[in-house]
Amino acid sequence: MNSNTLTNENLLWIEGLKFNARGLIAAIAQDERDGTVLMMAWMNRESILRTLETGEAHYWSRSRAELWHKGATSGNVQKVKQFLYDCDRDTILIKVEQVGNVACHTGARSCFFNLVSIDPG
């Protein structure tokens, strides 16, 4: 979506989202190819707009308190193929092409690599 198409009218849904007290909403990034959940981060209004305008995932870095164009430094950008939000409008799900096949700052493909053993009785 280029910026020309981001009219006030078609952005009304953004105002319907439930941002938290810090103006943020949780955003889950999922690999569009095989469904792997890659990471969870936070977006504010600006990062949502930048994501839609550029087609690449932008978050809000809570630690650096700044707009975060994912992969701007590493090259591992996330090309957004689908943008969804949930029933109660407080979580975003983006389905992405993960360039470089690495989403995590540790070099792992997915941030979810810590497995807790479960042994259902």
Next chain:
Amino acid sequence: MNSNTLTNENLLWIEGLKFNARGLIAAIAQDERDGTVLMMAWMNRESILRTLETGEAHYWSRSRAELWHKGATSGNVQKVKQFLYDCDRDTILIKVEQVGNVACHTGARSCFFNLVSIDPG
């Protein structure tokens, strides 16, 4: 995992999680069969313990301010097959068997049914 195996030793990782100011941590539920992201909710320490003890997803209901055994009323429980957490220890990912194939209170399979159109320029 039955409660006998929840020793202090193997629960140390819980204390390493980063709960927010309200004692909560985000938890994503994903269908273990096909990778569909079903919902995002919140867990506190008690709901994590109950999830591990019972093998069924327990969350913390922020609206009702109470422990929430997902599906206790509807029968659509989530049987937890994998329990993971992420690199910075502030998000949980559970891979579940969604009984009834419905996770959302609206009757939808997944809570993420609102699609925002993207037309990458």
